[in-house]
Amino acid sequence: MGLLDKEFSEDNIVIAKVEDLMNWARLSSIWQLGFGLACCAIEMMATSASHYDFDRFGVMPRNTPRQADAIIISGTVTLKMALRIKRLYEQMPDPKYIISMGSCSNCGGPYWEHGYHVLKGVDRVIPVDVYVPGCPPRPEALLEGLLKLQEKIRNESLRKKSA
Amino acid sequence: MKTPEEIYELLKKEFGEAILTLDKALPVEPIVLVDPLQIHKVALFLRDNEELKFDSLMCLSGVDDANGERVKDEDGTESIKGGTLSVYYHLYSIPLKHKITLKVSTSRENPEVESVESVWKTADWHEREAFDLIGIRFLHHPDLRRILMPYDWEAGHPLRKDYKNPEFYQGMKVPY
Numbered sequence: 001m002g003l004l005d006k007e008f009s010e011d012n013i014v015i016a017k018v019e020d021l022m023n024w025a026r027l028s029s030i031w032q033l034g035f036g037l038a039c040c041a042i043e044m045m046a047t048s049a050s051h052y053d054f055d056r057f058g059v060m061p062r063n064t065p066r067q068a069d070a071i072i073i074s075g076t077v078t079l080k081m082a083l084r085i086k087r088l089y090e091q092m093p094d095p096k097y098i099i100s101m102g103s104c105s106n107c108g109g110p111y112w113e114h115g116y117h118v119l120k121g122v123d124r125v126i127p128v129d130v131y132v133p134g135c136p137p138r139p140e141a142l143l144e145g146l147l148k149l150q151e152k153i154r155n156e157s158l159r160k161k162s163a
Numbered sequence: 164m165k166t167p168e169e170i171y172e173l174l175k176k177e178f179g180e181a182i183l184t185l186d187k188a189l190p191v192e193p194i195v196l197v198d199p200l201q202i203h204k205v206a207l208f209l210r211d212n213e214e215l216k217f218d219s220l221m222c223l224s225g226v227d228d229a230n231g232e233r234v235k236d237e238d239g240t241e242s243i244k245g246g247t248l249s250v251y252y253h254l255y256s257i258p259l260k261h262k263i264t265l266k267v268s269t270s271r272e273n274p275e276v277e278s279v280e281s282v283w284k285t286a287d288w289h290e291r292e293a294f295d296l297i298g299i300r301f302l303h304h305p306d307l308r309r310i311l312m313p314y315d316w317e318a319g320h321p322l323r324k325d326y327k328n329p330e331f332y333q334g335m336k337v338p339y
Contacts, residue, residue, distance in 0.1 A: 079332050080313040112339045116321040116328050117312060120339045 027153040033068035034061035038075025040102035047139040065091040076104040167193040199267040217254040220283035225293030229324040278304040296322040
């Protein structure tokens with residue numbers, strides 16, 4: 001029987017740390033910017049579709065950077081696109097998170113040597129929180145990446161860091 | 164349906180000097196060599212002649228022949244002086260079911276080829292790609308801009324055999 005089924009008979013108080021509550025709320029409703037680049041984007045779409053169902057973790061694609069918490073860089077980042085990605089990232093509100101999905105986005109992938117047009121890792125323009133390896137990664141790998149990101153958010157602290 | 168030899172004879176009769184030779188030495192289909200500054204006239208004839216009807220430009224590719232002299236630069240890398248750049252045109256006639264390959268060669272230092280965009284619209288993007296990656300200038304092309312690389316890419320044309328990647332582009336490090 002779930003907590004809400006018990007029906008509180010009187011007014012009740014739940015005691016929790018603000019930090020835990022905030023982090024829990026944030027990690028349970030990650031809105032990711034709907035954004036795909038290459039083959040990895042197909043896997044990302046499959047992850048959102050019913051078979052793997054990203055939604056069950058509260059992940060929902062949002063087609064505006066201004067209301068998105070996370071961006072999944074899924075695929076080959078060309079130099080031409082890198083500037084656009086950077087602009088999109090800057091338009092997102094804080095706090096914001098980045099999942100780099102697939103070899104191309106992580107390090108240039110198969111284009112690392114002769115790909116004159118490919119950025120050798122998206123972390124050269126924006127800071128990455130979670131790297132998902134694979135070429136392309138299977139949806140399970142992206143789900144794992146998301147769980148890693150949730151873990152990271154769960155352990156975040158609101159306290160000012162002392163020197 | 165016509166053989167490449169018959170098509171070559173027709174072209175030679177019509178244009179004479181503009182049609183250079185028929186190259187059958189390569190282990191591929193025969194190639195008609197054409198003067199780069201006459202190619203649009205030849206293309207128009209190939210499209211509109213009743214016996215030829217080449218209504219489809221299947222592919223247009225720029226090629227760096229890299230047949231010039233290799234010169235050592237100060238920084239130890241090689242660059243190529245002289246030689247040619249080429250453009251290949253693969254044509255197909257949908258009603259008559261025959262095909263032909265054309266080739267034009269132009270100098271590496273001043274690569275100029277007449278555009279066939281006005282003959283086959285599909286040549287528009289193909290020529291922009293050849294311009295972007297090899298650096299061949301297509302005369303009378305209506306909109307000869309880069310198509311794949313960024314518009315402000317200043318490091319030259321990446322598919323040239325002596326191309327050197329820049330260290331940085333817009334503050335982003337390019338090499339691995």
